[in-house]
Amino acid sequence: MASWYESHVDRKIREAQEQGQFDDLPGAGKPLSDHGREYDEDWWVKDWLRREGATAGALPPTLALRREAQDLRDSIDRRSSEADVRAYVTGLNEQLRRARAGLLDGPPVLLPPIDVEVAVRGWRERRARKAG
Numbered sequence: 001m002a003s004w005y006e007s008h009v010d011r012k013i014r015e016a017q018e019q020g021q022f023d024d025l026p027g028a029g030k031p032l033s034d035h036g037r038e039y040d041e042d043w044w045v046k047d048w049l050r051r052e053g054a055t056a057g058a059l060p061p062t063l064a065l066r067r068e069a070q071d072l073r074d075s076i077d078r079r080s081s082e083a084d085v086r087a088y089v090t091g092l093n094e095q096l097r098r099a100r101a102g103l104l105d106g107p108p109v110l111l112p113p114i115d116v117e118v119a120v121r122g123w124r125e126r127r128a129r130k131a132g
Helices: 009-018 045-051 061-070 072-077 082-100 116-132
Strands: none
Touching: 061 072, 061 082, 072 082, 072 116, 082 116
16 A cells, blocks of 8 residues: 655645635736746846846945946046056956955856056047047
């Protein structure tokens, strides 16, 4: 004779179903919102921002750092002196180092350090074009 075993969790789920606790839940009978989409490694952040209505300032530090690195050119072009550009890029490199070492919250960041001299050279060239 075969015996049937129901775990504690299975029993709780079955009882809740029998009591109708899963009836009329939001989204019941509808497909999953991301069905058919390509996998996005930051899906959880985007979903949280959408659900909570959070602003960009609420990003985990590593994601904010990624965004800052992507916007590097615009950020350094707003600087008024070479010393300011150097200080900004040096500070950004320190944050990137901390992120690579796992010292910042959020998903991993594996961005390489930014070459300060290349950044300064680009800043000078764009500044000269604007002035000329």
